[in-house]
Amino acid sequence: MKFSHGVLLGLFASALVAMAAPALAADDPTPVINPPPTAKDWADMAKLPDWNGVWVPDALDQNRQRVSNPPPWNDKAAAKVKFQGDEQKAGRPDNFFSNCLPEGMPAWMLITHNSMQFAFTPGIIYMLGESDGSRLRRIYTDGRPHPDDPDLTFHGHSIGHWEGDTLVVDTIGVKPQAWLAISESQGVPNNGDMHIVERIHLVAPDRLADTLTITAPHVLTKPWVTTRYYDRTRRRDFDIVEGECLEESFKPDVDKDGYAVFTPVPLTYDGIRVPTK
């Protein structure tokens, strides 16, 4: 079969349209471009407070706050939290983080015992957690608004701005499954429509406070205001290390071809290791 040039060109044009059409349909006709940082943007970074170093959460204070300032749970959530507490006392804790999905927001800020660090860049502040691999928050400080219809994520969509030396962070778009937790075995999923405002600032040269106002209309009767503290270390031997949540479920091994591999290890029902061979 033989095609004329015209037919071939027509087929070629159709193919081009076919290839381009899906992309055109998905693209914003006027995409917003993140501008490259200028020398002034970088110079302005130097005016921000110094939050370098490793921030260690004050875990003892977390425990105190669980008692002294509990969330204003609605009746249904309060019943669940009480049940979890009773189960815990009976030796059956509700290990809802044991699947190794991210703790997400706001649980990471509320209950973790693992350290974190900040990275300031023009337009984005990053929070990098020590454990669980995917503990990462991006806080946009370039003046953008929240998206109208954000894809829901474990850490939500965060925008921030500075009020003096206080970083104010506004977060929406958190998955409804993300836990509003007061410990690793007490709490409820936020069930959606959560809004979190954080005011983060130094209260002493090496002590950082994060005051969270959490609005979670499906599980709380009113916004919950609570503060978590972090203490700074600058020791190099205390730098953040890699931490993968699922690593404990595996052991270093060698396969039949002599390659170093991980093989699964059995864990007990409550998540601790079965003594291995």
Added chain:
Amino acid sequence: MQIMRVSMTTVRAFKIRRALVGAAVLALTAAPAMAHHSFAMFDPDHPTSMTGTVKELQWTNPHVGLLVYKDVKAGEAPELWTFETTGPGNLTRAGWTKRSFQPGDKVKIDFLPLRAGGHGGELQGAVSLTTGKAYGKGN
């Protein structure tokens, strides 16, 4: 002499234990893999302690594990205990390294027992009776 006797006991313990743990593993492999658990299955109201011989320090995230053969009387069945604590980052800041405990080291463990019973606990502190160094539990 003391150390020699301990290691002989340990060798015997290894052999007997294999049969015991084999059965336990079979019974438990059907359970879903879980990590990053709460420490709420450990009982803070009944802290206790024991001495034993280190089998292995598993220096891993999210929970470091110290596996210890409990000291038992002659003729008693060996007991391998698993003590869990926080991860390598937090333990490093509490003075630990991955070499803090070597297999065969004598150790005294302070721990919170499993509420449900069993040979496991949350480590609260560990003293190497071999090196004399004491280690806290980290954040």
